[in-house]
Amino acid sequence: MTATVMRLDDVRRARQGSEGHRRMEEAGGFVAIPNAVFDALLEADLPGRCLKIALAVVRKTYGYGKAEGDDCTIQQLADLAGIDRSDASRAFHALVDAQVITARKGRYGSVVAINDPLKWDFSPWQNTTATTTNVAKHHAEPWQNTTHNRQLQQTKESKQKNAGVSASTGADPVPAVGAVEPASTPAAKPKAVDALAGFDAFWAVYPKRKGKALAQKAWQKLAPDADLQAAIVAAVERQRLSLDWQKDGGQYIPHPSTWLNAAGWLDEDTTVRPSWTPAQAEFVAMLDDELSAFVVPPSDWTAERASAIDSLIDAVRERIVKRLGADALQQDPDLLPHHTRAALRTMAERLDPAKFGIRTFDWWIRPENRDRIRARQFDRNDHNQQGAQ
Structure with missing residues (x-):
């Protein structure tokens, strides 16, 4: 009996995987997707944008080790999938309706996750038309259209016999004995799908x-x-x-x-009320969370308020790029909301309610007032003279 000698390097290589895979891992890592989820996405035949949003959710959850869910906005999913936000929103809600993904209210947007494939429900999408076939793909799922063309089962002899009768008499071929003939049915109704x-x-x-x-x-x-x-x-x-x-x-x-x-x-178009963009609405919600004891959040949209909010968000974005590099926001879209919230929290820590009082958003948004807050230049005289303007 000959003993097999294994080198230590061979054992290590077998454990670590191929050299090509290790180079890929060092370059960007892997998204560890459960086989059940991966197989279900392959078989579900999702529309293009729905599949992109589903994969974006996979990237945001499994890609960061957050299988239980990740708190993100639809805009972040749209950016990750490379599609327009309105298209992403429609695809997102369609996936929620089909129970492919779950979504609940989060701190920044919605906490999204891939649902158990056994709970996916494509009944609104599937073809519900009755068919006469009983042939199905072995891997088909309920949401797949398993209809196949029906064929008569004939032997070689019956085919030749039918061909001979047809050629000699001009009559239609006679079905073989035992062949299954299509039942006469009324004109098919339009398919539900x-x-x-x-x-x-x-x-x-x-x-x-x-x-x-x-x-x-x-x-x-x-x-x-x-x-x-x-x-x-x-x-x-x-x-x-x-x-x-x-x-x-x-x-x-x-x-x-x-x-x-x-x-x-x-209907004729009625007066349209301008509203916050998703980024502006997210900022107003953060302001309410972190500074509601000092600043009254804006209840109504105005062009001046929207422009001022955009200016603040841009300032935070510039600081992130300056500190972490131009690619930081692309690699981690959550950096912008996290740094914005941190900036508001720092501002709240520098305010003394007894000295600062409660101010309106329009007063707080002025650059000169925010500069004084950062410099801790407010005292009781400021409050008494200006009040809650």
Whole structure:
């Protein structure tokens, strides 16, 4: 019996993997995706933008060892996926509806995670038309269309016999004995998946998501083509910013089925109320968290306030680039909100309520006042003279 001698280097190499893999790991690392998740994403046949957002969630969670979820904004997912924010928002909500991803309110945006593939539900997307086939791919899942063309099972002899009869008499070939003939059926109805084409994009942008079954029924009745689908989505994007749809917390937004049945996309445009961008809204929320004891957050949008907030965010961005380099924000999109919150927290630590009092956002946003806060130049006289301006 011959003994096998293994070199120590061989053992180490077997444990560490191939040289090529180690070079890849040193260059950028790996995203350790569970096989069940990876296989489910391959088989789910997701639309392009939905797949991109799903992969962005994978990168933000598994890529950073946060399988339980990562707190991020839709804008961050859109940037990571390389698509427009409005498209990312529609894809995001479609994935939430299908339970591919989970999302709950977070501190900065939403805490997102990939859901258990066994809980994924693609029933709104799948083809529900009955078929006569009983042939299926061995790996097919419920959301996949497993329809195959039906074929008559004939022997070589029966094919030759049929061919001979057809050639001699001109009659149609006679089916072989035992062959399964297609049952005579009435004209097939339009497939449900075709009648619902574009509905997910509409549902993702409509601000009041109630009565989904009724909305789907109204959509099927309407059966909009691609041009009308785009017009409907564009009309919802405009009307959701209108005063009528925003007042009283959206109380007067019609149900989606009512809006579709009334051809709401044909309504004349109403006055649109400008609103915060996602980055500005995130800043206002941070201000409320960190400085609400000293500064009253703005309740209404104005161009001056929006411009001042953008200026503050840009200043934080410039400091990050100066300190960590131009690529830092691309490598970690969470740096900007984290540094912004840290700056507000530092400002709160430098304020004495007895001396500073409570000020309005418009007073606080002025550069000269913020400079005095950083220099701790406020005293009781300032408060008595200026009050809560």
